[in-house]
Each structure stands twice: as C-alpha cells, then as structure tokens.
Amino acid sequence: MESLANLECFVRSAEAGGFSGAARRLGLTPAAVSRNVAHLERNLGVRLFHRSTRSLTLTETGERFLLALRDDLAGVQAAIAAVAGGDQPAGVLRVSMSLTFGADVVLPLLPEFLARYPLVRPDWRFENRQVDLVAEGYDAAIGGGFDLPVGFVARPLAPAHIVAVASPSLLEGRALPSHPAELSGWSGVVMRSDTTGRIREWTFRNPAGEEAPARLAQSVVVNDPAAVRQAARLGLGVAMLAMPDVVADLATGRLVRLAPRWWADAGAISIYYSSRAQLPAKTRAFVDHVVEQFRRERLADRFDGSLG
Structure with a gap:
C-alpha cells in the first residue's frame, strides 16, 4: 500500500507545476517533496514526471494517474480529518x-x-x-x-x-x-x-x-x-x-x-x-x-x- 504522504506530494506537485510550490502548500522542503515523489515512482515502477532544470511536467502515465487519484485523495483526506477531529x-x-x-x-x-x-x-x-x-x-x-x-x-x-x-x-x-x-x-x-x-x-x-x-x-x-x-x-x-x-x-x-x-x-x-x-x-x-x-x-x- 502506497503512503498517503507520497500520493499527496505527487498530486500537489502536479497542481503547482513544481516541487517548490507543492512544498509551500504542504509545509515541507522541496527536497522532501521530490524524494517522496521519487519513492512513489520507484514503488510503482513508472515515471510520473518529465524533469528538467526549468520545468516539471506530467508524463502520459502521470496524467492518467492524477486523473484517477485526485478526487479519491480528497475523499481520503476528508475522512481522516473527520475521524481525527470528530468533524x-x-x-x-x-x-x-x-x-x-x-x-x-x-x-x-x-x-x-x-x-x-x-x-x-x-x-x-x-x-x-x-x-x-x-x-x-x-x-x-x-x-x-x-x-x-x-x-x-x-x-x-x-x-x-x-x-x-x-x-x-x-x-x-x-x-x-x-x-x-x-x-x-x-x-x-x-x-x-x-x-x-x-x-x-x-x-x-x-x-x-x-x-x-x-x-x-x-x-x-x-x-x-x-x-x-x-x-x-x-x-x-x-x-x-x-x-x-x-x-x-x-x-x-x-x-x-x-x-x-x-x-x-x-x-x-x-x-x-x-x-x-x-x-x-x-x-x-x-x-x-x-x-x-x-x-x-x-x-x-x-x-x-x-x-x-
């Protein structure tokens, strides 16, 4: 089972178009976000992002994965928050x-x-x-x-x-x-x-x-x-x-x-x-x-x- 942290780092990086933007949203360092995404790619055995010194873009596989994951991730986060905080x-x-x-x-x-x-x-x-x-x-x-x-x-x-x-x-x-x-x-x-x-x-x-x-x-x-x-x-x-x-x-x-x-x-x-x-x-x-x-x-x- 993939960790929620790795999945969230992937989704936020895709939404922000980079690890730095995702890091600001998640309260992490860009290095930590990059590391979590790399762990996710290694565990899945696929490349989710095209990386260059200036840009971060989704691969075709990454686009499909984001589309399938985004709404479910929001639901999981809401469920965790409801249980932890009693609504x-x-x-x-x-x-x-x-x-x-x-x-x-x-x-x-x-x-x-x-x-x-x-x-x-x-x-x-x-x-x-x-x-x-x-x-x-x-x-x-x-x-x-x-x-x-x-x-x-x-x-x-x-x-x-x-x-x-x-x-x-x-x-x-x-x-x-x-x-x-x-x-x-x-x-x-x-x-x-x-x-x-x-x-x-x-x-x-x-x-x-x-x-x-x-x-x-x-x-x-x-x-x-x-x-x-x-x-x-x-x-x-x-x-x-x-x-x-x-x-x-x-x-x-x-x-x-x-x-x-x-x-x-x-x-x-x-x-x-x-x-x-x-x-x-x-x-x-x-x-x-x-x-x-x-x-x-x-x-x-x-x-x-x-x-x-």
Missing part, C-alpha cells in the same frame, strides 16, 4: 485577500471565529490579486472583479462601489465637486494595474441612472489601493477607492466624499472557494462565519456607495 473544523486555513479590505474588515472577524473553532490555524496572505486556489494551495479567497473558472463558487458579501474621496486639507477653501465632470480640474492619486500596466478609469452613475466619466489628473501613480488611500489622506490628490477601504475614514472625517450622489459599480466583493464535494470542515466553517457576520453587521449596506 470539528481543524487544520491550517489558507486564505487570500487584499491588504486594506482584509486588515480593516475581515481580520476583525477572526477572534470570534477562533473562539468557536480553536483547532483552526489561520495562514492568511494579504495581496491585491486573483489567486489560483488549487495550484497555490488556498482554501478560500476574498475579492472582487475576478473571472472564476468552472468549478468554483463565489458567495457575494457586499457591493464593490467606487467613490471619489479627498482629505479636508486638500478641499480647504475650494468648492466641493458635485458632479464627476468637476473632478477633472483636481490633482489625482491613481492606480496602475500590475497586470495590464494601465491606469484604471471609471464611469460613475447616480440614482437616476445617469452616467458620466470620472477622470483625474495623474498627479501621483501607485500600484496598490492601500497606497492610494494613504496618499489621499496626506492630501496629495483626489482618489477613487472602494467603499470598504474608506468607510471608516469617511465616518471620522479623515476623508471627505466628493460628488456624493455618484459612484462606479465594480461588481461584488465575494468569498470564493472550490466546489469540490468534500469541502474541508475548516473551509465550510470559515465561509459560513464570514457570510453570517456580514449579514449580522449589515456590512453590505455600509459599503453601498449608492446610499450617498
């Missing part, structure tokens, strides 16, 4: 989310979650990108504006509404813009996409259904919403940010909303995860907890830019 959510919980939204909104939900599920150990990554849950070994991710592949579930949490904000110091002695067209004469803090290299521009709308472009001068260019927010706080220019990133600053007066009856709709902020049949108890518990907390605290309403 109690347990283990490392790897989640990806943006820095500002994660630290300001999701992290405060963690104490209650851990009090309820003390056997879960969070391992969270704060990053402003869409991750590959399977290849990178994440249990779940939170974000917006992502195109999810087939086989993934996205549970909406709140609208992703973009609003224009500025610091009181920048606004001092000046008339506040009431229409997106009036923003063009202001210095702007804008964000350049790491993926496309482009500056994102928004079309705003109002409750009457009217639309208008909202363009800013590119006075300061950064590549992360956290930096955009901080630059706006410092009075470096007008910024366009998601409501969850600025709602606390708007409440305290650290930032002021401009053209307050206008916003841009960037879709929804969702928590997404694999729809596989054997979803780990830790992942299910986390998803349900986040969804319930958003409902209980009425966070979707707080982040709704259409409310003015």
Whole structure:
C-alpha cells in the first residue's frame, strides 16, 4: 500500500507545476517533496514526471494517474480529518485577500471565529490579486472583479462601489465637486494595474441612472489601493477607492466624499472557494462565519456607495 504522504506530494506537485510550490502548500522542503515523489515512482515502477532544470511536467502515465487519484485523495483526506477531529473544523486555513479590505474588515472577524473553532490555524496572505486556489494551495479567497473558472463558487458579501474621496486639507477653501465632470480640474492619486500596466478609469452613475466619466489628473501613480488611500489622506490628490477601504475614514472625517450622489459599480466583493464535494470542515466553517457576520453587521449596506 502506497503512503498517503507520497500520493499527496505527487498530486500537489502536479497542481503547482513544481516541487517548490507543492512544498509551500504542504509545509515541507522541496527536497522532501521530490524524494517522496521519487519513492512513489520507484514503488510503482513508472515515471510520473518529465524533469528538467526549468520545468516539471506530467508524463502520459502521470496524467492518467492524477486523473484517477485526485478526487479519491480528497475523499481520503476528508475522512481522516473527520475521524481525527470528530468533524470539528481543524487544520491550517489558507486564505487570500487584499491588504486594506482584509486588515480593516475581515481580520476583525477572526477572534470570534477562533473562539468557536480553536483547532483552526489561520495562514492568511494579504495581496491585491486573483489567486489560483488549487495550484497555490488556498482554501478560500476574498475579492472582487475576478473571472472564476468552472468549478468554483463565489458567495457575494457586499457591493464593490467606487467613490471619489479627498482629505479636508486638500478641499480647504475650494468648492466641493458635485458632479464627476468637476473632478477633472483636481490633482489625482491613481492606480496602475500590475497586470495590464494601465491606469484604471471609471464611469460613475447616480440614482437616476445617469452616467458620466470620472477622470483625474495623474498627479501621483501607485500600484496598490492601500497606497492610494494613504496618499489621499496626506492630501496629495483626489482618489477613487472602494467603499470598504474608506468607510471608516469617511465616518471620522479623515476623508471627505466628493460628488456624493455618484459612484462606479465594480461588481461584488465575494468569498470564493472550490466546489469540490468534500469541502474541508475548516473551509465550510470559515465561509459560513464570514457570510453570517456580514449579514449580522449589515456590512453590505455600509459599503453601498449608492446610499450617498
């Protein structure tokens, strides 16, 4: 009987496209993962991977073996976890989310979650990108504006509404813009996409259904919403940010909303995860907890830019 460790190292290496990626997911060294896969190949008497200095690809036999093994391995792991933990959510919980939204909104939900599920150990990554849950070994991710592949579930949490904000110091002695067209004469803090290299521009709308472009001068260019927010706080220019990133600053007066009856709709902020049949108890518990907390605290309403 082949060891579960060898089988898991093979599956994770195939999913990650290398031993290093599998090692990060499994908490092992790349050498240990490579050794376990080599043991599996020796025990089976077949070669599962083509190896080179730059790549790791499945052989035809390896592809057939992965297809036959992947779902069964997930079932075995779920069964082991259920027996060991008595169906109690347990283990490392790897989640990806943006820095500002994660630290300001999701992290405060963690104490209650851990009090309820003390056997879960969070391992969270704060990053402003869409991750590959399977290849990178994440249990779940939170974000917006992502195109999810087939086989993934996205549970909406709140609208992703973009609003224009500025610091009181920048606004001092000046008339506040009431229409997106009036923003063009202001210095702007804008964000350049790491993926496309482009500056994102928004079309705003109002409750009457009217639309208008909202363009800013590119006075300061950064590549992360956290930096955009901080630059706006410092009075470096007008910024366009998601409501969850600025709602606390708007409440305290650290930032002021401009053209307050206008916003841009960037879709929804969702928590997404694999729809596989054997979803780990830790992942299910986390998803349900986040969804319930958003409902209980009425966070979707707080982040709704259409409310003015």
